[in-house]
Amino acid sequence: MDNLQIISRRNDVTPFYNEASIVLNLSDKQRFVETFGLTALEAMSAGLPVIVPTEGGIAEMVEDGANGYKIDVQDLDRINCMIEEIFQDKDHYIRMANEANQVSLGFKESVMIEKILTILNR
Template sequence: MNTDNLQILSRQEDVTSFYNKATIVLNLSDKHRFVETFGLTALEAMSAGLPVIVPTEGGIAEMVTDGENGYKIDVQDLNKIVEYIHLLLSDQELYNKLSNNASAYSRNFNIDKMTESILSLFD
């Protein structure tokens, strides 16, 4: 087995540099083992303008609109994951659209909007 393209790192305090080097972020959580309740990794990636591929269920899936800011794909469907990675890397116009939409979506999660949303629950 060749592992020249794999690097395993310990937990990082600041992941910004990793997102700045990335092109796409995948969260391949298996819904049969656990469900991502929120998906901070996807939101962090989107704030860096990165399209994401996420599971089909859980809170993380609620953040993604297929073909708009990323894709929801079952982790068991490796062929579809590969297909969409190739699609994103080969279609610059599509990539730019998803990247811009991901960045725009992430701006909904700022302190002012979150405070407003929480306060509206009390109205």
């Protein structure tokens, strides 16, 4: 296949996010549920809009139309439409990319430690 490249596991995925314009996580909720969604968070921290499943922890990070979209993996037509929508309007893409990055800041190590300590100190 000319349109498929298989790359072995990498410790540093930054170069892939740096070359991407959008990241899709198409986990099938009928088979398993993404409990957190590190790939989406990594993508958002790189300023990339994401398309994620409609259920699980991964979906909690995404606000439809703001920093990405929550779409059922079976709905390929909607996935295609949303990808086209993201790229049709440069200003919309930039807003989504910026919002994705802003959401990711809430998961920085220092923020997470502070939240954990707040819970533990109650």
